[in-house]
Every structure is written in structure tokens, then in C-alpha cells.
Amino acid sequence: MGTSTRLRPPAVLLTIGDELLTGERVDTNAGWLAEALTDLSFDVREILSVGDEEEEIRNALVRAEIRAAGGVAILTGGLGPTLDDRTREAVARHRDVELQEDPAVLEVLAARFRDRGYADLPPLNRRIARVPRGARVLPNPEGSAPGLELPGSGSGSGSGSGSGAVLFLLPGVPAEMRAIFRGSVRERLDILFPERLAPPAVEIVRTSGIPESELAGELEACLEPLPGVKVQYRPSVEGVELRFSVEGTAAPARLAEALAAAKDALSPWRFGGRGTSAAEAALEACRQAGWRLAVAESCTGGMLGARLTAVPGSSDVVVGGVIAYDNRLKTDLLGVPGSLLEAHGAVSEPVACSMAAGACSRLGADIAVSITGVAGPGGGSETRPVGTVWFGLCRPGAPVRGRTERFPGTREEIRRRAVQFALRWVRMEALEAGAGTGPGDHVDSGSDSPR
Amino acid sequence: MGTSTRLRPPAVLLTIGDELLTGERVDTNAGWLAEALTDLSFDVREILSVGDEEEEIRNALVRAEIRAAGGVAILTGGLGPTLDDRTREAVARHRDVELQEDPAVLEVLAARFRDRGYADLPPLNRRIARVPRGARVLPNPEGSAPGLELPGSGSGSGSGSGSGAVLFLLPGVPAEMRAIFRGSVRERLDILFPERLAPPAVEIVRTSGIPESELAGELEACLEPLPGVKVQYRPSVEGVELRFSVEGTAAPARLAEALAAAKDALSPWRFGGRGTSAAEAALEACRQAGWRLAVAESCTGGMLGARLTAVPGSSDVVVGGVIAYDNRLKTDLLGVPGSLLEAHGAVSEPVACSMAAGACSRLGADIAVSITGVAGPGGGSETRPVGTVWFGLCRPGAPVRGRTERFPGTREEIRRRAVQFALRWVRMEALEAGAGTGPGDHVDSGSDSPR
Numbered sequence: 001m002g003t004s005t006r007l008r009p010p011a012v013l014l015t016i017g018d019e020l021l022t023g024e025r026v027d028t029n030a031g032w033l034a035e036a037l038t039d040l041s042f043d044v045r046e047i048l049s050v051g052d053e054e055e056e057i058r059n060a061l062v063r064a065e066i067r068a069a070g071g072v073a074i075l076t077g078g079l080g081p082t083l084d085d086r087t088r089e090a091v092a093r094h095r096d097v098e099l100q101e102d103p104a105v106l107e108v109l110a111a112r113f114r115d116r117g118y119a120d121l122p123p124l125n126r127r128i129a130r131v132p133r134g135a136r137v138l139p140n141p142e143g144s145a146p147g148l149e150l151p152g153s154g155s156g157s158g159s160g161s162g163s164g165a166v167l168f169l170l171p172g173v174p175a176e177m178r179a180i181f182r183g184s185v186r187e188r189l190d191i192l193f194p195e196r197l198a199p200p201a202v203e204i205v206r207t208s209g210i211p212e213s214e215l216a217g218e219l220e221a222c223l224e225p226l227p228g229v230k231v232q233y234r235p236s237v238e239g240v241e242l243r244f245s246v247e248g249t250a251a252p253a254r255l256a257e258a259l260a261a262a263k264d265a266l267s268p269w270r271f272g273g274r275g276t277s278a279a280e281a282a283l284e285a286c287r288q289a290g291w292r293l294a295v296a297e298s299c300t301g302g303m304l305g306a307r308l309t310a311v312p313g314s315s316d317v318v319v320g321g322v323i324a325y326d327n328r329l330k331t332d333l334l335g336v337p338g339s340l341l342e343a344h345g346a347v348s349e350p351v352a353c354s355m356a357a358g359a360c361s362r363l364g365a366d367i368a369v370s371i372t373g374v375a376g377p378g379g380g381s382e383t384r385p386v387g388t389v390w391f392g393l394c395r396p397g398a399p400v401r402g403r404t405e406r407f408p409g410t411r412e413e414i415r416r417r418a419v420q421f422a423l424r425w426v427r428m429e430a431l432e433a434g435a436g437t438g439p440g441d442h443v444d445s446g447s448d449s450p451r
Numbered sequence: 452m453g454t455s456t457r458l459r460p461p462a463v464l465l466t467i468g469d470e471l472l473t474g475e476r477v478d479t480n481a482g483w484l485a486e487a488l489t490d491l492s493f494d495v496r497e498i499l500s501v502g503d504e505e506e507e508i509r510n511a512l513v514r515a516e517i518r519a520a521g522g523v524a525i526l527t528g529g530l531g532p533t534l535d536d537r538t539r540e541a542v543a544r545h546r547d548v549e550l551q552e553d554p555a556v557l558e559v560l561a562a563r564f565r566d567r568g569y570a571d572l573p574p575l576n577r578r579i580a581r582v583p584r585g586a587r588v589l590p591n592p593e594g595s596a597p598g599l600e601l602p603g604s605g606s607g608s609g610s611g612s613g614s615g616a617v618l619f620l621l622p623g624v625p626a627e628m629r630a631i632f633r634g635s636v637r638e639r640l641d642i643l644f645p646e647r648l649a650p651p652a653v654e655i656v657r658t659s660g661i662p663e664s665e666l667a668g669e670l671e672a673c674l675e676p677l678p679g680v681k682v683q684y685r686p687s688v689e690g691v692e693l694r695f696s697v698e699g700t701a702a703p704a705r706l707a708e709a710l711a712a713a714k715d716a717l718s719p720w721r722f723g724g725r726g727t728s729a730a731e732a733a734l735e736a737c738r739q740a741g742w743r744l745a746v747a748e749s750c751t752g753g754m755l756g757a758r759l760t761a762v763p764g765s766s767d768v769v770v771g772g773v774i775a776y777d778n779r780l781k782t783d784l785l786g787v788p789g790s791l792l793e794a795h796g797a798v799s800e801p802v803a804c805s806m807a808a809g810a811c812s813r814l815g816a817d818i819a820v821s822i823t824g825v826a827g828p829g830g831g832s833e834t835r836p837v838g839t840v841w842f843g844l845c846r847p848g849a850p851v852r853g854r855t856e857r858f859p860g861t862r863e864e865i866r867r868r869a870v871q872f873a874l875r876w877v878r879m880e881a882l883e884a885g886a887g888t889g890p891g892d893h894v895d896s897g898s899d900s901p902r
Contacts, residue, residue: 021485022485022486022489023485023489028477033474048500049497050497060497301765302753303753303760304753306754306757309751310752322773323753325756326771328815329770
């Protein structure tokens with residue numbers, strides 16, 4: 001990376017548990033910690049998963065201390081009360097220190113069990129209070145076993161400059177691990193490794209409706225005059241998430257410049273930042289426009305409605321919808337003429353438009369969107385292959401419009417892509433209505449064409 | 452484990468990629484391979500993730516060969532065409548063999564690119580055809596980079612008895628990795644390690660509607676006379692998945708005994724085996740009963756419909772549904788009297804029943820189920836706290852029935868639990884109708900009460 005060990009100290013993650021090696025449990029801790037440590041300017045060099053045996057843990061610790069020398073090794077798992085939890089013992093033996101029962105930890109434990117109706121602490125749980133001599137206890141707000149911190153072996157002072165690594169022992173339960181990391185480890189790392197590189201300035205921009213390659217083309221020109229701005233593309237069925245990052249002292253200012261430069265290019269596709277869903281963005285645009293929304297779904301079978309109503313407070317925008325899976329319901333509930341279905345088939349522009357119009361008027365909405373398509377795996381034809389989806393969009397008093405798309409992927413992926421397309425269309429429509437042009441939302445309607 | 456190395460050969464997994472160490476990508480390959488190898492009677496001793504640098508990969512390979520001596524090490528990632536993919540180079544250097552361009556691989560690659568409209572193979576992609584001398588090429592049915600197999604270093608014969616490990620190199624793209632594992636690696640392992648312990652006999656039973664602790668209580672009595680039967684409980688929002696496993700020579704017979712003994716206890720809750728969804732089970736029960744199904748959803752907003760229509764071929768059972776999110780639609784589309792809504796509120800037994808009755812008659816179904824509840828986080832009250840959900844079930848000509856449940860969790864979890872409950876109710880109803888009592892499906896209606 002071209003930076004010194006002090007600026008970006010090495011880190012190793014060691015996740016412990018037989019169930020990780022049999023595939024019974026998926027290790028979510030390693031990925032979470034890797035991201036958290038990277039964001040704190042640590043250089044994560046290795047992730048190692050081993051079983052619960054003491055010998056295995058000790059063997060892995062030898063490697064971890066070498067690979068993370070002068071930095072930090074974080075161990076997760078094996079801190080529970082049962083006899084197969086051996087991480088405490090392995091670490092104590094590895095560092096050649098004794099395990100001592102810590103009265104303060106014991107008292108917290110006993111209180112915890114009293115609260116849950118136990119008169120005495122179950123004997124096995126006393127094991128949790130055994131702490132390697134010299135270790136610092138890190139409180140666990142979510143569970144019984146506290147986190148533990150052991151200074152680097154070469155120094156004994158707790159600073160990161162020793163020949164070994166500072167060790168953190170955290171429980172394997174993800175909620176407990178994260179709570180201790182946020183509540184204690186982060187602060188301890190700041191104290192132990194004060195000279196770290198400033199973490200990169202990072203901004204997440206979520207987009208939909210444009211493939212990664214085109215997005216990269218759009219951004220290249222905007223960002224060329226701004227060296228040092230790194231953009232990562234994370235494509236998924238929901239669209240492409242962009243991670244803008246800049247390192248160095250002027251990072252926040254340079255990041256702001258980059259976002260400003262990219263703003264117009266991203267505008268037709270951007271729907272929000274980290275944690276914003278396309279459904280939230282569509283709802284917010286409708287809310288700004290003062291619109292209520294109805295849906296008419298065939299091949300997605302309710303998925304669009306489900307995505308919208310997953311957002312708390314969606315009821316002020318969403319009226320409801322019709323799942324017109326059977327063609328008879330397209331006629332009975334949405335008023336699609338039988339002749340239209342016969343002449344064009346259910347997967348067609350006229351039927352999509354008629355569904356949207358029916359939903360808009362019958363459900364009393366300000367905007368209605370419809371979806372009808374061939375999600376597969378069966379049902380495709382030469383003219384309407386699997387992945388063909390028609391959409392209709394209706395506003396009272398305006399002509400109904402139809403659009404077609406051809407989506408790749410499995411049945412589920414085609415359905416999810418169709419939902420994402422519908423959400424994007426509704427959002428753009430509401431933003432273009434003008435009333436909804438919120439701060440920072442520039443709409444270039446010319447670019448808003450189906451790809 | 453008490454078994455010799457030959458019976459349960461050691462295995463190490465080595466996943467490669469900078470993005471694993473920064474948390475940008477979650478490693479799903481390690482868990483998948485760990486389970487697959489465990490099921491094939493390998494003893495997975497360690498999972499190691501390192502970055503893309505050649506030096507890092509070689510360092511990890513030294514460890515992997517020691518830890519998996521006499522067994523197998525599987526590497527994933529770093530086989531792509533770009534220059535930062537260095538796994539081939541690292542392995543060749545580690546084993547001190549040359550990389551040679553393989554004409555057969557090159558021809559497959561060129562054909563693949565011709566099919567995609569390229570006149571010539573892009574130069575970088577020729578890197579994919581470079582194969583370490585002595586390696587066996589394993590075809591990749593899903594992508595460009597083939598898998599590679601290198602014999603154990605101590606023997607050169609390809610048998611697992613050498614001092615090093617047999618190495619398999621697989622692409623990091625999960626679909627490609629899995630396809631090569633299923634298509635080639637599994638067979639190669641059978642040839643290379645013929646004397647392995649018979650894999651345990653395993654059966655997955657999926658249940659819903661009963662918590663893990665009660666299920667364990669039910670099973671304990673049935674399974675007590677059958678030592679050696681191991682049951683793992685994997686709870687999720689969708690219910691509890693049971694993994695029955697038995698090791699040893701008489702494993703299949705003992706497993707069959709266990710499943711027979713547990714059959715009655717599990718019957719009200721079991722909806723299928725590995726890979727079966729509760730939606731599929733409900734659809735199949737309706738299909739057997741000759742019923743067509745309609746849904747009326749309020750708080751789930753289309754999620755029940757989406758789950759049902761996620762199943763290919765669901766259109767022969769699912770008519771469709773109404774997403775009656777706004778109370779006005781409950782009246783307009785489902786015929787729920789306004790007076791009923793006013794007197795009891797939307798989250799009530801009378802309204803749930805009226806929604807189901809309206810869906811059944813207006814949508815022309817043989818069975819209709821309704822959901823209305825408080826999914827939160829807002830909207831709860833003392834009498835109807837967040838998590839309270841009412842269900843209605845209607846069959847033409849029979850009295851409509853209502854049920855209430857109180858679900859824990861987040862908004863999304865409450866909605867998913869509600870959908871799961873509705874699916875279970877529909878399935879039980881269709882099975883009880885008698886016409887649908889399929890082979891092996893015993894229904895104890897007495898136990899079919901809400902918990």
C-alpha cells in the first residue's frame with residue numbers, strides 16, 4: 001500500500017468454532033470485522049478459521065501473532081461457558097499467563113443471572129469470569145461473556161509497538177461481538193494506535209436502471225480531472241451501488257468535489273445513499289408530489305407491493321393494489337377488456353396499459369404502475385422470450401404509457417429486476433412532476449429512456 | 452475424531468481476493484465448500500483467506516500443504532484474466548513447475564468468445580489458458596476459467612498419499628465454483644481418496660409453527676430408543692429446519708427408523724425436505740385438493756402473493772389477490788362493510804374474516820386467506836401491540852374462521868412470520884380436506900392450534 005506499518009497497522013482475524021469448518025454456521029463476523037478494521041485504516045492481511053480444539057487455536061495464534069506483528073489480532077468465538085469453549089485457555093497457554101477468576105466479572109455475571117431468576121450462578125458459567133492475567137476486560141452490553149484485550153507480547157505496555165500483536169478476544173455471537181467492538185474496541189484501537197492514517201472519506205451512491213459498464217463510462221469523464229478519487233462498482237439485481245472513496249488529508253473536500261462533478265451524470269440513476277432502498281426513494285418522490293400510488297401486478301405477484309410496504313410509514317403513499325395473476329382477474333378487478341387479452345396476449349403493451357389505467361381509476365390513485373411479463377422458467381416464446389416484461393404507467397387525465405424490458409437471470413432475478421424498474425419509473429415520474437424536485441435532485445428527462 | 456486420516460482425509464480451504472479482506476465481498480465459497488467436503492467425509496481443518504498478491508498466496512500455500520498433508524487443499528479465486536489474478540502463478544511457483552498455454556483450453560476459450568461475437572480472443576484472456584505443468588484441467592460449464600487439479604507434491608501420482616496435498620484451483624465466482632465442484636471435483640475426490648468413511652446419512656426436515664424448544668421436547672421421547680441419531684436445529688423466521696444425521700455402516704437404516712419414529716410428532720409441523728419452501732408445500736396441498744387460492748393482504752402488502760408466485764407453475768393454483776393497504780380498498784375491492792371497520796378497527800377478527808370472505812367470492816377461489824396486522828414499528832396500542840396479526844380463512848359454503856397471533860421481531864420479521872403462518876394454515880386446511888392427504892402426510896388436527 002506504500003504506507004508504513006504505523007500508518008496502516010496490520011490486522012489478522014481469527015474466527016473459532018467447529019461449526020464454521022462443517023459449514024453448519026456461516027461466518028458473518030469475519031466480513032464485518034474486515035470492513036470495520038479497513039475503515040479504521042488497518043491493513044487486514046489474513047482471515048483464519050479453525051476449530052474449537054485448544055491445540056488448533058494455539059497453532060493459529062502463533063501464525064496470527066507473526067502476521068499481525070506490531071498490529072492487532074482479533075479472535076471471535078469460543079468464549080462461552082461450556083467445556084468445548086477453549087479460546088480463553090488457548091490464549092493463556094499461548095501467552096504463558098495464568099487464568100484468574102475476576103471478581104468484578106463474576107459479580108456482573110451473578111447479577112445478570114439473578115435478574116433472570118437464578119438464585120446462584122450455574123457453576124459452568126463461572127468459567128466466563130476466568131481472565132488471563134494482564135488482560136483488560138471489555139464490557140458486553142448484549143450478553144454474558146465480556147471481551148478481553150491482551151497487550152502485545154513484546155512490550156507488555158499495551159502499545160502496538162511490540163513484536164507480537166495486541167489480542168482482542170470477542171464472543172462469536174454477532175450482536176455481542178459488534179456491541180463490544182463499537183463500545184470498547186474502537187476506542188482502544190484509537191488509544192493503542194494513535195498515528196494511523198486518517199480513514200478514507202467514503203460516500204455510497206445507489207443507482208438503478210443503468211449497467212455497470214455504462215455507468216463507468218459516464219463517470220470516467222467527470223472524474224478524470226480529479227485524481228485520487230476511487231470508485232468501486234457493486235452491481236446487484238437491485239442496481240449498481242457506487243462507493244466513492246478518497247484517502248489523505250484533503251479527503252472530505254476532494255470527495256465533495258467528486259460528488260459535485262458526478263452529480264449530473266448520476267442524477268437520472270441515483271436514488272439514494274447507503275441504506276436507502278429504491279422503494280423508499282419512490283415513496284419519498286410520491287410524497288413530495290402529493291401523490292398516492294397503486295400497483296397492478298401479474299408476474300411479480302405482489303412483490304412490488306411487498307417492497308413498497310416494507311418501508312415504515314408507506315401507508316401515506318400506498319393505497320394498495322391488485323395481484324392479477326389469473327387473466328380473469330385482469331378483467332374482473334382491473335377492467336382489462338377480454339378482447340384486448342385475446343388480441344394481444346397478457347404480456348403486451350395494450351394489456352399493461354389497461355392494467356395501469358384500471359388500477360388508477362378503480363383504486364383511486366394519483367399514479368398507478370403495472371407489471372406483466374414472462375418470468376420463466378417456462379412460458380417463453382420466440383416473440384416473448386423468458387425475461388420479457390411490460391410495464392404500464394397511468395396518471396389521471398394523461399395518456400397511459402407502456403414500456404418493455406428484457407431482463408436476464410432466474411425467475412426470481414427477473415421479478416426483482418422488474419420491481420426495481422417499476423420503482424424507478426414511478427420515482428422519475430414523481431420527480432419530473434416538478435412539485436417533487438427536492439434538494440439535490442436534478443432530473444435530466446432526456447436521459448430517462450429505457451436502456 | 453477417532454478415525455484415521457485415510458477414513459477422513461484432512462482438507463484446507465484457501466479463499467483468495469483483496470475484496471475478502473476489506474469486507475467488500477462476503478466469502479460464500481468457504482462455507483459452501485466446508486459443508487460439501489464434510490458431507491464427503493473430509494475433515495476440514497482450516498479456512499484461510501488472503502489477498503491477491505503472489506507472495507501472500509505462496510505463504511498461505513505452504514501452510515495449507517502442511518495442514519492438509521495427505522489430503523486436499525481447495526483454492527478459490529484469482530483465476531480471472533486480469534493481471535491482479537495471480538493464483539495460477541503463485542501455485543506454479545510454489546510447486547516449482549512451469550505455466551504452459553494449453554491448446555485445448557485456448558480453443559474452448561476462443562469458441563466461447565466467438566459465440567459472444569468476438570472475432571479474436573482478447574489478449575488478456577489468453578492468461579486463462581495458462582496451466583501449471585502436470586495439472587489436470589476441469590471444465591467450467593458456467594464461465595471461462597477452468598478448474599485445475601495438481602497432484603500431491605510427495606507422490607506425483609495424483610493419489611492422496613503424498614506428503615503434500617492434492618490442490619484444486621477453482622474460480623471465485625460462486626456459480627462457476629459450484630458447477631466445477633459438482634461436475635468434476637467430487638468425482639476426482641472419489642478416485643483419489645477411495646477409502647473414505649461412508650458419509651453420514653442425512654435428511655432435512657423443514658417445519659413451521661412450532662418453536663425450537665418445543666420441537667426438541669417432542670422429538671426427545673421418539674428418538675430416545677435410537678442412539679446415534681443426531682438432530683441439529685436451525686431456527687429462522689421461516690421456521691425450524693431439522694438436520695437428522697447418522698454415521699456408520701447401518702446409517703441409512705437407522706436414519707429411516709428415526710424418521711419413522713419421529714413422523715407423527717413432526718407431522719403437524721413438517722412441510723417438506725431440503726429445498727422445499729412453505730409456499731411450495733401450500734401450493735402442492737391445494738393442487739392435490741383441486742383448489743384455487745386467493746389472498747387478501749393488508750400489513751404484508753403483497754408478500755404472501757409474492758412468496759406463492761415465486762414458485763414456478765404456481766399459476767395453476769394461485770388466482771391472485773388484493774393488496775388492501777388502505778381501508779377504503781378493503782371496502783371497495785373486498786366488500787368489508789365500513790361499519791365493521793369502524794366498530795372493530797382494521798386489525799380485528801371480524802375484518803380479517805370479512806377480507807377473506809370477500810376475496811373468496813369476488814376472486815372466485817376455492818380458498819382464500821387474509822392477513823391484517825400491526826407490523827410496526829409505529830401503530831401499536833395497548834390492546835393491539837406491534838406484532839399483533841389477524842388471519843381469516845374462507846372456503847365457499849363454510850363458516851369463515853379467524854385466528855390471531857403475536858409475532859416478535861422487526862417489521863420485516865413480523866411480516867415474514869405472518870406470511871409463514873398463512874401458508875401453513877392453507878396447507879393444513881388443504882391436507883385436512885382429505886382429498887389432499889398425500890403419501891406420508893398424516894394430519895393430527897388436534898395439534899394444529901396456534902401457539
